[in-house]
Amino acid sequence: MSDGLSRFEELIGDVEAFRLMLDGAFKEWMGAYNVLLADTGEYLFPKAKEQEYFQPFCRMLRSEEEGERLCRESNRNAALRAAQEGEPIAYPCHAGLIDVAIPILIDGELIATVFCGQIRPKEENLEKEGLKKAQQLERELGFKAGELVSLWKRAPQISEDELNNTKDKVWKLISYISKLGHERLELQKAHQKDRQRLEESEALERIARELSGLAGEWDEFWSKVGLVLEQMTEVIGASCAMILIPRSATDTRGKLVVKAVAQLPIADFEGKLYSLGDAILCKVVEEGKIETVPFREYRDPDTICGSITQFVPSLAAELDEVVLVRVGLGNEQAGMLLFFLNKERDVSGSLPIQEEKGTLVHLASLIGAAYHNCWLYQERQRELILRRGWLRRVTHQLLAPLHGIQGYAEDAWTRLRRWEQWDLQAAGWTEYKVQRWKDELQRWKHSFESIVWSSHYAARLANNLAWVVYIDGQKEKEEPDLDLVEDVGGLLIKCARDFQGIARERGLRKVEVNTQSVARLNGRLCVNDDLFRQAVGNLLDNAVKYSNRGTDILIEGEIVGEWAQIRVTNEGIRLYSREVERIFEEGHRGKEARRRHPAGTGIGLTVARQIIELHGGKLTVQPSKRTRRGWQTTFVISLPISTEGCQEEI
Amino acid sequence: MTKKILFIDDEPEFVRPQVIALEDAGYKVTLEPDPDKAVALLQEQDFDLIVLDLIMPPRREERGDQELDFAETGVKLHQEIRDELGLVDIPIIFLTVVRDQEIRHPIRRLERKYGHKPRFLTKPARSSDVVAEVQRTLGDPQSAELL
Numbered sequence: 160m161s162d163g164l165s166r167f168e169e170l171i172g173d174v175e176a177f178r179l180m181l182d183g184a185f186k187e188w189m190g191a192y193n194v195l196l197a198d199t200g201e202y203l204f205p206k207a208k209e210q211e212y213f214q215p216f217c218r219m220l221r222s223e224e225e226g227e228r229l230c231r232e233s234n235r236n237a238a239l240r241a242a243q244e245g246e247p248i249a250y251p252c253h254a255g256l257i258d259v260a261i262p263i264l265i266d267g268e269l270i271a272t273v274f275c276g277q278i279r280p281k282e283e284n285l286e287k288e289g290l291k292k293a294q295q296l297e298r299e300l301g302f303k304a305g306e307l308v309s310l311w312k313r314a315p316q317i318s319e320d321e322l323n324n325t326k327d328k329v330w331k332l333i334s335y336i337s338k339l340g341h342e343r344l345e346l347q348k349a350h351q352k353d354r355q356r357l358e359e360s361e362a363l364e365r366i367a368r369e370l371s372g373l374a375g376e377w378d379e380f381w382s383k384v385g386l387v388l389e390q391m392t393e394v395i396g397a398s399c400a401m402i403l404i405p406r407s408a409t410d411t412r413g414k415l416v417v418k419a420v421a422q423l424p425i426a427d428f429e430g431k432l433y434s435l436g437d438a439i440l441c442k443v444v445e446e447g448k449i450e451t452v453p454f455r456e457y458r459d460p461d462t463i464c465g466s467i468t469q470f471v472p473s474l475a476a477e478l479d480e481v482v483l484v485r486v487g488l489g490n491e492q493a494g495m496l497l498f499f500l501n502k503e504r505d506v507s508g509s510l511p512i513q514e515e516k517g518t519l520v521h522l523a524s525l526i527g528a529a530y531h532n533c534w535l536y537q538e539r540q541r542e543l544i545l546r547r548g549w550l551r552r553v554t555h556q557l558l559a560p561l562h563g564i565q566g567y568a569e570d571a572w573t574r575l576r577r578w579e580q581w582d583l584q585a586a587g588w589t590e591y592k593v594q595r596w597k598d599e600l601q602r603w604k605h606s607f608e609s610i611v612w613s614s615h616y617a618a619r620l621a622n623n624l625a626w627v628v629y630i631d632g633q634k635e636k637e638e639p640d641l642d643l644v645e646d647v648g649g650l651l652i653k654c655a656r657d658f659q660g661i662a663r664e665r666g667l668r669k670v671e672v673n674t675q676s677v678a679r680l681n682g683r684l685c686v687n688d689d690l691f692r693q694a695v696g697n698l699l700d701n702a703v704k705y706s707n708r709g710t711d712i713l714i715e716g717e718i719v720g721e722w723a724q725i726r727v728t729n730e731g732i733r734l735y736s737r738e739v740e741r742i743f744e745e746g747h748r749g750k751e752a753r754r755r756h757p758a759g760t761g762i763g764l765t766v767a768r769q770i771i772e773l774h775g776g777k778l779t780v781q782p783s784k785r786t787r788r789g790w791q792t793t794f795v796i797s798l799p800i801s802t803e804g805c806q807e808e809i
Numbered sequence: 810m811t812k813k814i815l816f817i818d819d820e821p822e823f824v825r826p827q828v829i830a831l832e833d834a835g836y837k838v839t840l841e842p843d844p845d846k847a848v849a850l851l852q853e854q855d856f857d858l859i860v861l862d863l864i865m866p867p868r869r870e871e872r873g874d875q876e877l878d879f880a881e882t883g884v885k886l887h888q889e890i891r892d893e894l895g896l897v898d899i900p901i902i903f904l905t906v907v908r909d910q911e912i913r914h915p916i917r918r919l920e921r922k923y924g925h926k927p928r929f930l931t932k933p934a935r936s937s938d939v940v941a942e943v944q945r946t947l948g949d950p951q952s953a954e955l956l
Binding site for chain 1: 822825829830879907909910914931932935936
C-alpha cells in the first residue's frame with residue numbers, strides 16, 4: 160500500500176464507480192457479491208453495507224466470530240485457487256452454498272477477488288450435501304435449531320448453465336477492468352522510470368558539479384571521491400572503487416594508495432577482492448588460497464594496471480560488467496577506476512547499460528580532472544611553502560644586520576653627543592675652531608641619525624614582507640599575544656620617533672603625538688607591541704611620503720562608544736572617495752600616490768589593516784578634505800576597549 | 810654592586826652596540842655566542858639577567874644530519890635554563906628577529922608559569938630601548954632617553 164491506498168485502489172482507481180458497475184451486473188445476474196482485497200485481506204465494501212452484499216444466511220453466519228473466520232478462510236482459499244487457475248472458479252463453500260471467485264489479476268499479480276453467488280445448488284445431491292453442512296454449522300456455532308438452516312433454504316437457486324453463463328459475463332467485465340488496471344500500471348511504471356531517471360540525472364549532475372569545483376587538500380579530495388563513489392553506487396547500482404597507482408612506494412602519493420584501497424566498497428566482493436592495511440591488493444585465486452599483490456613491488460603504473468586488468472576478469476562470473484577507466488595525470492597515468500556492475504543489482508528503471516557505461520566514463524574523467532587539479536594545487540602549495548620558508552629566512556637575514564647597523568649608528572651618535580659636552584675653549588681652542596668642530600659634529604650626528612631611520616625604514620619593509628609571507632601561510636588567523644598598554648602616549652611617541660628624521664628631511668615640520676588626548680586610552684588598549692608599532696609605522700610612513708612640505712602629521716586619541724580610536728592625520732595629496740577601500744588592497748596604490756612616488760610597494764596599508772583586524776579592530780579612512788595646505792586625510796584605528804584584561808593568563 | 814648580564818647571541822657583530830650601551834649604563838656584560846658555553850657559564854656563575862636570542866646554531870649534541878626548526882635552539886635553551894638548570898628566578902629578555910606567534914606563544918606560557926612577565930624586544934631594536942628594558946626589569950633608575 161502507498162499513501163494509505165490498497166493496491167486495488169491504486170490500480171483500479173474509483174471504488175464507487177467500480178461498485179456501481181458491479182451492482183448493475185450482479186443485482187441483475189446474481190444478487191449478492193463482495194470483493195476481497197489481496198494485500199489487506201479485507202473486504203472492499205464496509206460492514207455497514209454488508210446487507211447489500213451478503214445473503215441473509217451469510218449475514219447471520221458472519222454475525223458469529225467463528226462464522227466470520229470460517230467464511231473468510233473459505234474465501235481466501237478460493238481466491239488463491241482462482242489466482243492459480245488464472246480464471247473464475249465456481250466452488251461449494253464451507254457453508255454448503257455455491258460461490259464464484261473471480262480473480263482480478265494485473266500483470267500476474269493478484270489484486271483482489273470478486274466473490275459472487277451465495278446460491279443453493281440445484282442438483283439434488285449437492286443440495287443435500289450443502290444442507291448437511293449448514294445444519295452442522297448451526298449446531299457447532301450454537302444457533303437456535305432451524306434458525307440458520309431456514310435462511311439457507313431461502314437462498315436463491317440457479318442452474319449450472321445459468322451459473323456458467325453469469326460467470327462468463329462477469330469474467331469478461333473483470334477482464335476488461337484488469338486490462339484497464341494493467342494500462343494504469345504501465346503508466347505508473349513509465350512515470351516511475353521517468354522520475355527515477357530524472358533523479359539519477361540530477362544526482363549525476365550534482366556529482367559532476369562537486370567534482371568540477373574540486374581543487375584542494377588531499378583529505379578533501381578523498382572524502383569527496385568517497386562520497387561520489389557512494390552516490391554513484393546508489394545511482395548506477397554499480398560498486399565503484401578507485402585505485403591510485405603511486406610512482407613508488409616511498410612517493411608521498413604512495414600513502415594515498417592505502418586510503419584509496421581502504422575506500423573500496425567491497426562488501427559485495429568479499430573473499431574475492433579486498434585490501435589489507437599495508438596497501439596490498441588481494442585476490443582469491445581459488446578457494447582458501449589468497450594471492451597478494453603488494454603495491455610497493457610495482458614501480459611502474461603500467462605493470463600494476465596490467466596486473467589488475469588480468470585479475471579483474473576472474474570476477475566476471477559474479478559480475479554483469481566491469482568497466483575500467485584509466486585516470487590520467489598530465490602525460491602520466493595516475494591511477495584507475497574500477498566500476499563493478501553487479502549482476503544482482505537492481506536494474507529496474509535504471510539507465511540502459513550503454514548509457515551507464517558512458518556515464519561512468521564521464522564521471523571517471525571528472526574524477527581524473529579533479530585529481531589532476533588537486534595534484535596541481537598540492538604542487539603549488541609545496542612551492543609556496545618552499546618560497547615562504549626561503550622568504551622568511553631572507554627577511555630574518557636582513558633584519559639581523561639592520562639591527563647591527565642601527566646599533567652602531569646609535570652608538571656613534573651617543574658618543575658624538577658626549578663630545579658636544581667637552582669644554583674645548585678651556586682646552587685652548589679658538590671660538591672659530593670650536594664652532595667649526597660643533598658644525599662638524601652636527602653633520603655627523605645628522606648622518607648617524609639618518610642611518611638609524613634608514614635602517615628602520617628598511618626593517619619596516621622587511622617586516623611587511625615577513626608579514627605577507629606569514630599571513631599567507633596561515634590557514635586560520637591566529638590571535639596575537641596581547642598586553643595591556645598603560646602608557647599609550649609613550650608607545651605612540653616611540654612609533655613617531657622613527658619618523659621625525661625622515662619627516663624633517665622631507666620638509667615636514669614634525670610628527671606630533673597629542674599626548675593629552677591619547678592618555679584617555681591608557682589602560683584601555685590591548686595590543687601586541689610589535690604588530691601595533693608595525694601598523695602605526697605603516698600609517699606614518701604613508702603620511703610622511705604623501706604630505707606637503709611645511710605641514711605636521713598629527714596622532715590623536717579618543718574614546719568613541721566601545722571603541723578606542725587612534726587617528727593619524729596629514730595634509731598632502733588627495734585621496735578620492737573611489738579609492739578609500741581600494742587603497743587597502745594588496746598591491747594597489749592611489750593615482751596621486753603613484754604620481755608622487757612611483758616606486759612604492761603597495762602593501763603597507765594592507766598589512767596595517769590586517770594587523771588591526773587581527774586585534775579585533777578596524778582601520779578606516781575617509782576621502783580627503785580640502786584645507787589651506789592641501790588635502791587632509793585621516794586614518795582611524797578603532798580597537799575594542801578592554802574591560803577585563805587582555806587575554807587569559809596561561 | 811655591579812649587576813651581571815649574560816648576553817647570548819650567535820651574531821656578536823650585530824649586537825655589540827647593545828653590549829656597549831649596557832656597559833655604558835653600568836652593567837657588567839658577558840657576550841656569549843655559543844649556546845653550549847652559555848649553559849656552562851650559567852652553571853658556573855650567577856647572573857642578574859639574561860638577554861637571549863632565539864635563532865642560533867644547534868647545540869653540540871644536536872649537530873647531526875637532521876635539520877633543526879627555525880628557532881628550535883633558542884626555545885630549547887630557554888626551557889633548559891628554566892626547567893633543567895632550575896634558574897627560575899632570573900629574568901630573561903628575548904631579543905630576536907622572530908615574531909612568529911607559534912614560536913613566541915610557548916615561551917610566553919613558560920615564562921608565566923614561573924611568574925615572569927614575558928619580555929620580548931624585536932630586532933632591529935634601539936640600544937636605548939634595550940637599556941631601558943633592562944633597567945625596568947632590574948628595577949634600576951632609567952637613564953636619559955637616547956637617540
